[in-house]
Amino acid sequence: MDRITLKGVVPEIFASRDGISSDIWLREVSLERGKRYLVRAESGTGKSSLCSYIYGQRGDYRGTILFDNEDISRYDSNRWSGIRQKQISILFQELRLFGELTAFENVWIKNSITNFKSREEIFDLFEQLGIADKLDGRTDRLSYGQQQRVALIRALCQPFSFLLLDEPISHLDDKNSDVMRDVILREVVKQGAGMIATSIGKQMNIDYDLCLNL
Amino acid sequence: MPKSLSLIWKLLRKHISIFELAIFFVVNLIGMTVIIGGVQLYSDIKPVMSGENRLIGSDYLVVTRPVERVGSGGKRFTAEDIAELKSQEFIADVGAFTASEYEVYGSIMFGGRRLSTMLFFESVPDAFLDVRPREWEYNAGDDFIPIILPRNYLNLYNFGFSSTQQLPQITEDVIKRVELGISLRGNGLIEDYTGRVVGFSDRINTILVPEQFMVWTNARYGEGENEDATRLIIEVDNPTEPELVAYINANGYEIENKPAESSKAMQVVKVCIVIIVCIGVVFSLLSLIILTLSIYLLLQKNVSKLENLVLIGYTPARVALPYNLLTLILNISIWVISTTMVVVAQRLYIGYISQMVGCELPASPMVAICVGALFTAVIIAFNFYIINRKIREISRKR
Numbered sequence: 001m002d003r004i005t006l007k008g009v010v011p012e013i014f015a016s017r018d019g020i021s022s023d024i025w026l027r028e029v030s031l032e033r034g035k036r037y038l039v040r041a042e043s044g045t046g047k048s049s050l051c052s053y054i055y056g057q058r059g060d061y062r063g064t065i066l067f068d069n070e071d072i073s074r075y076d077s078n079r080w081s082g083i084r085q086k087q088i089s090i091l092f093q094e095l096r097l098f099g100e101l102t103a104f105e106n107v108w109i110k111n112s113i114t115n116f117k118s119r120e121e122i123f124d125l126f127e128q129l130g131i132a133d134k135l136d137g138r139t140d141r142l143s144y145g146q147q148q149r150v151a152l153i154r155a156l157c158q159p160f161s162f163l164l165l166d167e168p169i170s171h172l173d174d175k176n177s178d179v180m181r182d183v184i185l186r187e188v189v190k191q192g193a194g195m196i197a198t199s200i201g202k203q204m205n206i207d208y209d210l211c212l213n214l
Numbered sequence: 215m216p217k218s219l220s221l222i223w224k225l226l227r228k229h230i231s232i233f234e235l236a237i238f239f240v241v242n243l244i245g246m247t248v249i250i251g252g253v254q255l256y257s258d259i260k261p262v263m264s265g266e267n268r269l270i271g272s273d274y275l276v277v278t279r280p281v282e283r284v285g286s287g288g289k290r291f292t293a294e295d296i297a298e299l300k301s302q303e304f305i306a307d308v309g310a311f312t313a314s315e316y317e318v319y320g321s322i323m324f325g326g327r328r329l330s331t332m333l334f335f336e337s338v339p340d341a342f343l344d345v346r347p348r349e350w351e352y353n354a355g356d357d358f359i360p361i362i363l364p365r366n367y368l369n370l371y372n373f374g375f376s377s378t379q380q381l382p383q384i385t386e387d388v389i390k391r392v393e394l395g396i397s398l399r400g401n402g403l404i405e406d407y408t409g410r411v412v413g414f415s416d417r418i419n420t421i422l423v424p425e426q427f428m429v430w431t432n433a434r435y436g437e438g439e440n441e442d443a444t445r446l447i448i449e450v451d452n453p454t455e456p457e458l459v460a461y462i463n464a465n466g467y468e469i470e471n472k473p474a475e476s477s478k479a480m481q482v483v484k485v486c487i488v489i490i491v492c493i494g495v496v497f498s499l500l501s502l503i504i505l506t507l508s509i510y511l512l513l514q515k516n517v518s519k520l521e522n523l524v525l526i527g528y529t530p531a532r533v534a535l536p537y538n539l540l541t542l543i544l545n546i547s548i549w550v551i552s553t554t555m556v557v558v559a560q561r562l563y564i565g566y567i568s569q570m571v572g573c574e575l576p577a578s579p580m581v582a583i584c585v586g587a588l589f590t591a592v593i594i595a596f597n598f599y600i601i602n603r604k605i606r607e608i609s610r611k612r
Binding site: 085105158 | 221222224225228519522523524525526527528529530531532606609610
């Protein structure tokens with residue numbers, strides 16, 4: 001998959017609103033593999049909605065979203081499962097971790113369907129992100145910032161053409177943000193993938209190819 | 215794969231209620247056992263009720279015309295009477311009794327003396343017999359005459375006569391070994407034959423000889439005057455059919471072996487078994503409802519986890535797998551246990567019924583196994599449908 005195209009997309013609840021000024025809503029935007037995008041937004045402008053639409057989680061929008069040239073509104077559950085295993089990975093803003101599983105199990109439950117990384121590679125990511133000591137701790141006992149890093153490792157355990165990051169560093173300090181950025185960039189470069197990050201203020205220190213205001 | 219399954223299992227088992235599953239298990243086990251036990255019992259006793267040598271009920275009736283006054287002799291059945299009977303839709307077949315039209319003398323050697331008596335013979339077509347002994351065959355001119363006696367003649371002797379006269383009781387086997395001297399007289403001929411009892415009938419109340427023998431001897435010793443039948447035997451689907459009873463009455467016929475009581479007993483047995491099976495079905499339906507509700511509740515409690523699994527790339531089928539496996543294991547265990555119980559029960563009752571009927575019944579549990587498998591398959595399919603539908607509903611995007 002090389003391109004995500006949004007044509008006249010707008011959330012249904014915004015549709016009746018006048019004077020929407022946005023680089024994305026109601027416009028034609030093409031997001032390409034290999035490039036890095038930053039979507040800047042204020043709260044309530046539909047940043048998470050955008051991620052949900054692209055990830056096939058929600059369909060309450062007007063307009064058309066195309067993967068290459070295919071309209072994604074026609075995909076069924078199995079097709080989406082395939083896309084979520086091989087094409088698009090996401091770091092949810094709300095993380096969506098399983099609290100009763102350990103940090104490692106949360107990653108492994110994903111990796112066991114993709115078989116993308118070895119145990120050692122995963123341990124290594126825990127190490128790099130400074131949470132190696134939390135591997136076997138229950139996830140719901142970790143701080144939000146730690147959980148955010150577990151969710152990131154899980155998001156990296158699959159092949160992807162695009163990586164969606166919904167406020168990836170909202171709960172991290174600058175030092176940890178930089179570590180996270182390095183880990184993400186290494187993986188994105190390795191996979192030759194596109195990256196779409198959202199932010200309501202705090203953003204990763206990267207050379208973005210394009211900044212879009214929502 | 216096993217690793218991911220065990221992780222999903224760890225994740226999803228949390229809200230599984232052992233109590234609910236135990237109730238489902240017990241109720242369905244009872245239901246399944248009652249259903250397949252009832253069906254198995256029905257199939258085991260069906261041959262006794264409807265086959266040859268049946269225990270209960272009779273689809274064969276003997277029709278006579280009443281004796282009107284002493285010395286007049288019963289009216290006989292003409293060929294037209296028989297044709298009319300045959301044309302009734304509630305009568306499957308009609309067979310005529312043929313009586314011997316000559317004198318029959320029987321004798322046995324007893325304590326060195328020859329005891330002799332007058333006898334009579336009758337015959338019916340072989341299709342109407344409830345027993346078919348090996349020696350039941352006669353070719354014109356043979357010296358040996360096979361004879362079938364009503365079993366109640368022997369009972370009459372054993373339980374009525376011998377006990378009051380201080381005579382020994384006789385078994386069927388002993389009688390079958392006794393040779394009878396048979397002398398036939400008619401048309402100016404007196405000829406001797408050897409007869410022997412080869413079987414006992416519960417259905418037909420007369421001294422029977424093979425039809426071929428009767429045809430040949432009536433031609434040889436009889437006058438050929440009266441070929442009409444003295445009595446008829448009819449095969450009917452339901453001996454208590456009101457139309458049949460009305461028809462018999464309207465024509466002034468009489469039924470010799472009134473089936474009413476035994477036939478009612480058969481109806482009662484059938485109704486009882488239907489009720490038993492219905493109760494089993496109710497139990498199973500109830501358990502199915504319990505399981506369905508339980509699964510729904512379980513899925514509902516886990517809805518956010520299921521949604522997250524789908525969102526990280528699990529297919530709905532894979533998310534459903536642990537639940538499908540759970541119901542599969544439960545239902546197959548129920549099938550195995552209930553079938554085992556029915557097989558054991560069958561071992562116990564089959565001997566009892568065999569004894570009652572007086573013949574060995576085959577104790578094959580195939581019916582229980584097949585019906586159980588069918589029900590289990592239906593229940594599993596239903597469970598799978600419910601689970602997969604619910605998970606698809608969860609995974610569908612909003």
